[in-house]
Amino acid sequence: MADGTIYLYFKNKNDILQHFFEHKTKSVFAKFKEEVEQAGTANDKLRNLIRRHLGEFQKDRHMAIVYHVETHQNIRLMEPLIKEMAKMYLDIVSEIVEQGQQEGTMRKDLYLGLVKRYILGAVDEVINTWLHSGGKYDLVSMADPLVDLLIRGIGNFETDNETV
Template identity: 40%
Template sequence: MARNSDGTKRAAILDAAVVEIARHGYHQTTVAMVARRAGVADGTIYLYFRNKEEILFSLFERAMGRFISEGRSQVDQGTTAREKLRRIVELHLTLVGKDRDLAIISQVELRHSLHFMDQLSRNQVGEYLTILGEVVAQGMEEGSFRHDLDPVFAAKAIFGVLDEMATDWVLSRRNKRLESQAKAVVDFLLGGLSINPAV
């Protein structure tokens, strides 16, 4: 039952799926296409995944796992909340911008169904938002962030900005690097639009 001992074949299938799904979309991608690119037989896919949808889930788990562990690591390397925020913004944009195929999947293909998004947001994305929320809470304690923020709300807002930049980059044909937006994002998040926010 141990399949191909190391995760080699499973990883190969996931790698193939990233390319095919990014190129054709989840629904236009057949299991046979993934099998072909991975260099295995159609049936082999089912030794590693219960069904086609589970490939998509696993894809996301693998990618989001990196996101979360590297995110935590970046946060731990910073000291002030501002610095932590800067680090996490840079990480987010860098990771998404590193692999366009994967970006297409995370920004577009994974958002297919309510059921699916629900699962994702409950688990992986939720943990990511928690990290963001902790940074905001620290900033409030430090006194560098406004005292009237709600960290849960702010975490979502931060995520919203990052996510929109990522989606915009995926949809644009320009090949300007995504991480080049990091400074603008941080400035916007810290300072907002207003010159004098105290209305």
């Protein structure tokens, strides 16, 4: 494809990014929701979500790079779209956490906005590290240890009371 060809289909670079993200976002979030629906417990939903999140970014490195550059730019070309994505992620996380709270498996005293940043931040950093390693190792294998951290934290709170 020649340099100018793309301008027959898109207005400018911003427009290209806009359409690319809009398309990709729809497709990826549909998959996220699928994963969440397929699982029963909130913990399983979170695990599936993050596995899929890492999986999709591993599968499409170009998307991963553009996403990471764009979301951390000072002046973002696609501010509204990125905000919409953040909102969608918040919704998914909220749904999972609220279910977990009803099940009694997740804490009641959680500020959902912060939990979303806590989860998305950790996932993004894992992806970022992977990207800058040149994508040598399997990204999805990070999912389970990461989810374990997200749910249990780094603190040690003995689970069994069998200490006699």
